[in-house]
Amino acid sequence: MMRSPRITRAAVATLAGLLFATATLSGSATAETPSRSVEIRPSKAALRSAAQLRDQALKSDEALQLLTALTTEVGPRFAGTPGDLAGVEWTRRKLVDLGFTEVRTPEVIVPRWVRGEASAEVLAPYPQSMVTVAIGGSIGTADEGLVAPVVMVKDLAALQALPAGAVKGKIVFFAGRTERTRDGSGYGKAVRSRTEGPSAAAASGAVGIVVRSIGTSTNRIAHTGTLSYNIAAPRIPALAVSNPDADMLERQFASGREVSLRMRVTARDLPQVRSANVIGDLRGTDLAEEIVLVGGHLDTWDLGMGVQDDGAGVAIAIAAARLAAQMTPRPRRTIRVVAFANEEFGLSGAARYPADEGDESVGKHAFAMEADLGDGPVWKIGGRVPPAHWPLIEGIHGVVKGLGVELGDNTSNGGADLGPLRRRGVPVLAPALDATTYFDIHHTVNDTLDQVDPAHLRQSVAVFAVAIYLAAMTDGPVDRLPTDPATR
Numbered sequence: 001m002m003r004s005p006r007i008t009r010a011a012v013a014t015l016a017g018l019l020f021a022t023a024t025l026s027g028s029a030t031a032e033t034p035s036r037s038v039e040i041r042p043s044k045a046a047l048r049s050a051a052q053l054r055d056q057a058l059k060s061d062e063a064l065q066l067l068t069a070l071t072t073e074v075g076p077r078f079a080g081t082p083g084d085l086a087g088v089e090w091t092r093r094k095l096v097d098l099g100f101t102e103v104r105t106p107e108v109i110v111p112r113w114v115r116g117e118a119s120a121e122v123l124a125p126y127p128q129s130m131v132t133v134a135i136g137g138s139i140g141t142a143d144e145g146l147v148a149p150v151v152m153v154k155d156l157a158a159l160q161a162l163p164a165g166a167v168k169g170k171i172v173f174f175a176g177r178t179e180r181t182r183d184g185s186g187y188g189k190a191v192r193s194r195t196e197g198p199s200a201a202a203a204s205g206a207v208g209i210v211v212r213s214i215g216t217s218t219n220r221i222a223h224t225g226t227l228s229y230n231i232a233a234p235r236i237p238a239l240a241v242s243n244p245d246a247d248m249l250e251r252q253f254a255s256g257r258e259v260s261l262r263m264r265v266t267a268r269d270l271p272q273v274r275s276a277n278v279i280g281d282l283r284g285t286d287l288a289e290e291i292v293l294v295g296g297h298l299d300t301w302d303l304g305m306g307v308q309d310d311g312a313g314v315a316i317a318i319a320a321a322r323l324a325a326q327m328t329p330r331p332r333r334t335i336r337v338v339a340f341a342n343e344e345f346g347l348s349g350a351a352r353y354p355a356d357e358g359d360e361s362v363g364k365h366a367f368a369m370e371a372d373l374g375d376g377p378v379w380k381i382g383g384r385v386p387p388a389h390w391p392l393i394e395g396i397h398g399v400v401k402g403l404g405v406e407l408g409d410n411t412s413n414g415g416a417d418l419g420p421l422r423r424r425g426v427p428v429l430a431p432a433l434d435a436t437t438y439f440d441i442h443h444t445v446n447d448t449l450d451q452v453d454p455a456h457l458r459q460s461v462a463v464f465a466v467a468i469y470l471a472a473m474t475d476g477p478v479d480r481l482p483t484d485p486a487t488r
């Protein structure tokens, strides 16, 4: 999961919402067209079937089996690596074997970054080495590494508040902690030090940065994730140190003496390579031309085994789609699973998907949802749908509230991979996965299968299956969200 782009894009989408009216699935958007949304509410019969589906899903271990197999037979799937391509082929074959139709793997070009080795040592006042990893996308240092005095700041705002020249020729240490939250918002706030920190520090003359891991683990493991170099600033190397090492570094500052570090990274960029989205359909009945999309991202960071982030999401999507498709009466809309390419290192597959589909097909996407926050459980169901369609989400909630699911609101963005679809008007359903412990293992060596709770996974599949089924069963026409002109 990569959070920072959501914030700015959400702001843009909100602005666009003030300027543009909505259009129906078959209609066109103009500023003068008022919304003609009809109320969408599941029928009593559909709700009864959905309750049966929920109970069946709670007994199914298909998602766990899929996740176990993916983790064992493929493992990490960092964009552009052989593991990534193996993951694409594994998922393609699995969808075919499981009865999906129209299974395809449209090409997605992805960046290729090689982590290499990384080290960080305190040279003064008290020499010690630290557990560290390169932040994704970092450039390398010179062979002998980089030695400089260190300036400690809490976050970007604290960096901006320093006097001019304060970090010139120095390494900036971002010491801010990640708050543990159920909705993942603690990560969303902290992550800007990692994504924007390198260029912000470089713009002020810094020569490197070290970030406290953007994670909640107190283990001595470091947390990777992407950075975003701004073309207006020089590129400088960027490392993340484990939380206990960041604590130790803070104590070195408490001595009041100058702190200096040596950091060394051998990371480098290689030419772009091929990856692919993996797409498969379970065809509907009388509304088969309309699509209910459920996705996750197939790529992972390279440190763990790609289990919670986001093998779990791919497994939830496939298992929930299959359970929903097997229900009687059969889903009316086509259920589509998309395993997106390269979410972590640039959202490449999410950007490619609507471009490959074309406007007409995107216009037939009735609803989209995504699982990308670990194995669950789902603690809230919300969405972003035309207001007249909110009763659909209330209907889903009615079926799953006994599983500990709260009713959310109509301001969710869904997952990062849904952004391009949402900005083109596709309504989003958002079952929210509980992220309380997710950032203990996310993007670390500890993203392994033993961290999965099978009961959480079953509950998540049950909620997603109910959401998919009811979204596929309701009468239409399904209306569109306001579109974001910046994406056209």
Ligand SMILES: [Zn+2]
Residues within 6 Å of the ligand: 001, 002, 297, 309, 310, 343, 372, 373
């Ligand atoms: Zn993810």
